[in-house]
Amino acid sequence: MKIIILDDDAVFAGELYDQISTGCARRDWPLSCRIFSSPQVVLNEDLSDVQVAFLDIDMPEINGIEVACQLRQRYPDIILVFVTAYIQYAPTGYKVNAFRYIMKNQYVKEIDACLDAIQDKLFEDTETLLVELKDSTTEIALKDILYFEGTSYRRVLLHRVSSPGPHLECLGKLGDYEKKLQDKGFIRLHKSFLVNMCYISRLANYQVKLRNGEVLKVSESSYRDICSQYLMWKGSRL
Known part of the structure; x- marks a missing residue:
């Protein structure tokens, strides 16, 4: 240490x-x-x-x-x-x-x-997530995951903190990753986004702003529940 x-x-x-x-x-x-x-x-x-x-x-x-x-x-x-x-x-x-x-x-x-x-x-x-790619599998540290983006082709794009370049294209559905990451500090903002709450800098007006400046849409119908989940998670870390 x-x-x-x-x-x-x-x-x-x-x-x-x-x-x-x-x-x-x-x-x-x-x-x-x-x-x-x-x-x-x-x-x-x-x-x-x-x-x-x-x-x-x-x-x-x-x-x-x-x-x-x-x-x-x-x-x-x-x-x-x-x-x-x-x-x-x-x-x-x-x-x-x-x-x-x-x-x-x-x-x-x-x-x-x-x-x-x-x-x-x-x-x-140092917890990791095993993700399946087209031709291989790889382990990604949870702290290196910024967010997941769902697509319509049973593929999920993994956006990484440490790599602002090309995203990893992972096999599976966004819901599969949501289940794997329950109680790990991730939140489903929208049908297309599963976000690591560590990297949320602001949640307001049906949008989330991430630390890297990206802005993601938040589901209007679930907005109050999402705000509540985020505030509870944030409070648990104090």
Whole structure:
């Protein structure tokens, strides 16, 4: 697991690292950690390979919430864990989809539960779907699927996050994929679209806007149910 720790208290940062390292060793996880005391230095680094950021909030240069906002914009999949002495910051952290809050006076007790939750999250994000192509089958990570588009020829076009070029043409019907992806964060917007909700940036006026700027039509007859499903899913991730 690749992590960073940002805290202007070097002693506490070292103690936190020791607890995380011990927890990872018990789980047989390899650990790579970089410790920072300056928010600005963190923001100047390339953190594209970092999976988890443990962030203090109350720092004199730039507070941890502001750092988290910038990290979330640059690295949408990074797991953000706030380690703070001030619980009043918790509501603000939801704006950046903070994964967890750990109070500094309880971190020894809470770090194990946090690592278990991180393990579940990382496993969830590496789930794959086996899709059948014309001449072969292939596994696609769920987090790499933007949406499926149904066609009238028992074919489904798979639009990928990591590949804005040609889409994959998969065998089967859109309904088949909808059944396979129940409870996996996908929603049927329309008879032609099955979308990964992680990549919805806006749902309004019978349309969905995706993070890449694409706009998809939402069924008018099912619009209220779709809005309700999306809000429930979004709330479950806070």
